[in-house]
Amino acid sequence: MLNLIVTALLPVFLVLALGYFAGKRKLVDNQNVSSLNVLLMQFALPLTLFVSIAKTPQTVIFQNGPLALVLALGLVITYAVVGWTQRKFFGLSLGDAAVETLTIAFPNFASIGLPLLLPIFGPQAALSVAIAIAVGSVTISPMTLALLELDKARKADTGHSVSASRQFLIALGHSVRKPIFVGPMLGLVVALIGFHLPALVATALGPITAATAGIGLFLTGLMLSAQTIKITGDVVFGTTVKNVLQPLLVFGLAKLLGLPPAIAAQAALLTAIPAGFFGLVFGASSGTKTPVAGATLIISSVSGIVTLAVAIMLLAPK
Template identity: 55%
Template sequence: MVLTIATALLPVFFVMALGFFAGKRRIVDNSDVGSLNHLVMLFALPISLFTAIAVTDRSVILANWWLAVVLVIVMVLTYAIVYVAQTRIAKLSPGDAAVQTLTTAFPNYAAIGLPLTAAVFGPSAALAVAVAIAAGSVTISPLTLALLENARATEAGETGSTGRRFLTALGRSVRKPIFLGPVLGLVWSLLAIPVPDLLSTTLREIGGVAAGVALFLTGLILSAQRIRITGNAVVSSLVKTVAQPILGLLVIVVLRVPQPFAGQALLLLSIPAGFFGILFGLNHKLRPAVAGSTLVLSSLMSIVTLSIAIALLSGTG
């Protein structure tokens, strides 16, 4: 179990630490990371998500509908609750709240999901990670982009009702590569179009760097902030590492989700906070310190919570 968790978490902390070190020592400029962010958000991540989903057989996507249903329900519920709490209790601005909410509600499937699920369920579980990434990428990711666009429009003084501005923002968000990549991959898979080996190999040259560069960039961003253990960061981390898996367990019990989808969903929901929120915020010049603190703190907490999840799954297996 110790080796399983170390295999999943150590690479994440190592690459983030490299980015943090590079920023602190001014080896890489941590005050101007726009070019790296564009590499990740406009090219590497969209291509990586497209490839991961497009190469998945349609039968696998359809067979994993139980997994997709559980993850979508839990992530959307978590998102709604956390966003309300961030705006009304923590009093964050709508833009900062959107960044913090996505950080909390969207687990770090891209960097941690693959090694973790492969160690627990075997290599075939990689397909579960692709389904999980798709579930978040076509639901709470575009919602966050729309909220960020709406916040930008509001601050810019654009006219129109809130509803009209939000719909306009949603229209802009669904045209972004980070949304189009996974959606096109999902459509490609459902149409059962084979991905030529040459195309897959070509796309993986850039898509393969997505998780590593994204984690390095996250560490770089964190190096320009103060990591503070605030009440908001602690509660958000507990929501991610404790409340979200428990909510997932309740959904699994209520819907009577069969194995292996129940176990895969529970393990995936136990993964700590992801970096998408921070990267989305950077695109809109938003860097709420609480998001970085939540990312680091939830990753540390997950050493305990993932151990519990793996022990429970081993007991049921």
């Protein structure tokens, strides 16, 4: 078991540390990471998810429907509760609350999912990670983009011309046109219609898809190096929800729905992954900088060394 934990976690946190070191030493600019973000979110990750899903047999896709359901419930419930808490108890503005809520509710599937699950569950884990990212991309990501658009309109005093519901629909339309959504959805269509993806396609895309996990981890470490750490009650709350309560919620939902132990274990381990950087990226693109989200990202990632090790001990196949 110790060897399994080390095998799963060492590559993850080593590359995170390399990105952090590069940013702190100014070897790579940690303030302007848009180019790396474009590489990951518009090319490497969408292509990796497309290939992973498109190569999956139709029957396997249907078998993973319950995993998608329990992940969707876990992410949306967490998002709703945390978002309400940010506004009601911590007094964050609409934009800041949206960024912090997405940081907490959307685990770092993009960077940590593949290198974490592959050593534990094998090659089929790539589909689970793709499903997890797709679920977050079509549920809580559009919600966040809509809230940020609404907050920007209110600050500019232009919200009177467009209703909140209309702005939400506009933001939703923008979100579903992004490569991070189109890639996995296109792969899903290919798989469901039973089209056999030529091996040459996967081979041709191999150089960039093979680098996806490393790029994501390095980028996360780079972004962490630019954050200021100020531990507040909100940061402690967010880290506890993300690293402990969300995986417990998802595991409980899986048991309640009567899902097989293997699916319950994968769902819980996926949501045990620390906070993700999508919130910071979305916030930066709309001009919203939320210090509490950066601190939550750091504390969640660091404490994830312990919480992920515990999750692997409890959930990995014996």
